[in-house]
Amino acid sequence: MLPFLKIMVKNLLKGPSTDPFPFAPAKTPKRFRGCASHDESKCILCGICKHVCAAGAIQMRAAEDGSGVEYVLWHNSCVFCGMCAHYCPTGAVTMTDNWHLSHLAEEKYTFCETSFVAFGECSQCGARIQPRPQVIVDQLGTRSPDRFLLCPKCKRESQVKHATDKNLIQLREQQ
Amino acid sequence: MRNLINKLAPRSPWIYRLNAGSCNGCDVEMATAALIPRYDVERIGCKYCGSPRHADIVLISGPLTVRVRDKVLRVFDEIPHPKVTVGVGVCPVSGGCFRDGYSTGAPTDHYIPLDVIVPGCPPRPQAIIEGIVKALDVWRVRLTEATCCRS
Numbered sequence: 001m002l003p004f005l006k007i008m009v010k011n012l013l014k015g016p017s018t019d020p021f022p023f024a025p026a027k028t029p030k031r032f033r034g035c036a037s038h039d040e041s042k043c044i045l046c047g048i049c050k051h052v053c054a055a056g057a058i059q060m061r062a063a064e065d066g067s068g069v070e071y072v073l074w075h076n077s078c079v080f081c082g083m084c085a086h087y088c089p090t091g092a093v094t095m096t097d098n099w100h101l102s103h104l105a106e107e108k109y110t111f112c113e114t115s116f117v118a119f120g121e122c123s124q125c126g127a128r129i130q131p132r133p134q135v136i137v138d139q140l141g142t143r144s145p146d147r148f149l150l151c152p153k154c155k156r157e158s159q160v161k162h163a164t165d166k167n168l169i170q171l172r173e174q175q
Numbered sequence: 176m177r178n179l180i181n182k183l184a185p186r187s188p189w190i191y192r193l194n195a196g197s198c199n200g201c202d203v204e205m206a207t208a209a210l211i212p213r214y215d216v217e218r219i220g221c222k223y224c225g226s227p228r229h230a231d232i233v234l235i236s237g238p239l240t241v242r243v244r245d246k247v248l249r250v251f252d253e254i255p256h257p258k259v260t261v262g263v264g265v266c267p268v269s270g271g272c273f274r275d276g277y278s279t280g281a282p283t284d285h286y287i288p289l290d291v292i293v294p295g296c297p298p299r300p301q302a303i304i305e306g307i308v309k310a311l312d313v314w315r316v317r318l319t320e321a322t323c324c325r326s
Binding site: 017018019021022026035054055056074075076077078079080081099100101102103104105108111 | 212213214215218219262265268269270271272274284288289290291292293294295296298299301302303304305306308309313
């Protein structure tokens with residue numbers, strides 16, 4: 001008899017199920033995929049994020065003086081697919097759980113994440129190369145730290161030199 | 176009397192949903208924000224209305240496809256001033272994934288002046304509520320200044 005009473009009492013004890021958002025902070029799941037974020041200290045300017053971006057939200061503009069690249073992530077075009085974060089080799093682009101993105105239309109073009117990534121220098125000839133931050137040297141350049149900081153040309157030369165030295169040693173040993 | 180109405184009006188806005196060729200993702204989130212008790216947009220006094228002539232806040236979604244452009248603009252002109260437009264999703268602002276597609280011309284924002292933008296693909300229902308709250312502030316200012324969004 002009156003089975004709804006049981007449900008009613010249960011619901012009364014449970015309290016309101018409405019999310020109190022505009023009046024109190026909302027709960028966000030930990031793995032919620034919100035807007036992307038770029039960390040310039042880890043970026044090596046490989047450009048894969050720009051390449052895979054479905055909505056064309058990422059722009060990389062070379063600075064006029066040639067000292068680096070301006071990295072622009074426009075939130076008003078990002079579709080939260082997370083491909084940039086998936087393909088970023090150094091973890092510079094990550095997806096955050098931030099969804100507080102609503103803004104006035106005046107901020108339409110300023111509502112983006114802008115950072116400046118300076119080019120690196122070849123440790124031998126001083127030519128301009130992709131940046132080599134210490135974090136990335138520790139992560140990727142552990143096998144041959146010296147060669148990791150070279151420009152492609154110097155790297156090729158050093159490799160040739162290394163190979164010929166090896167061959168010479170082998171030849172001498174054979175003789 | 177006018178001041179009193181201007182003060183009271185933003186407490187109970189009528190929301191109108193305008194689909195400008197959207198993929199239905201944002202529309203579902205907008206419906207969710209209003210219909211499901213969990214994200215109850217009616218707590219801030221909003222109510223969806225069926226007629227553009229009753230609307231105060233317009234929620235626009237979609238990149239304005241060529242096929243619906245004239246119809247959307249016609250409906251938009253039916254909405255009386257002062258109206259506040261909220262672009263839901265990234266499509267009205269930039270075109271999102273459909274940018275430079277064969278069926279979309281310039282994004283919605285090129286034809287219809289937006290006041291508040293809620294980016295996302297689709298945005299969370301809470302984010303839409305946040306946008307509506309921002310739109311209410313814009314509307315309050317607009318009522319006191321007696322300006323319209325095309326002035």
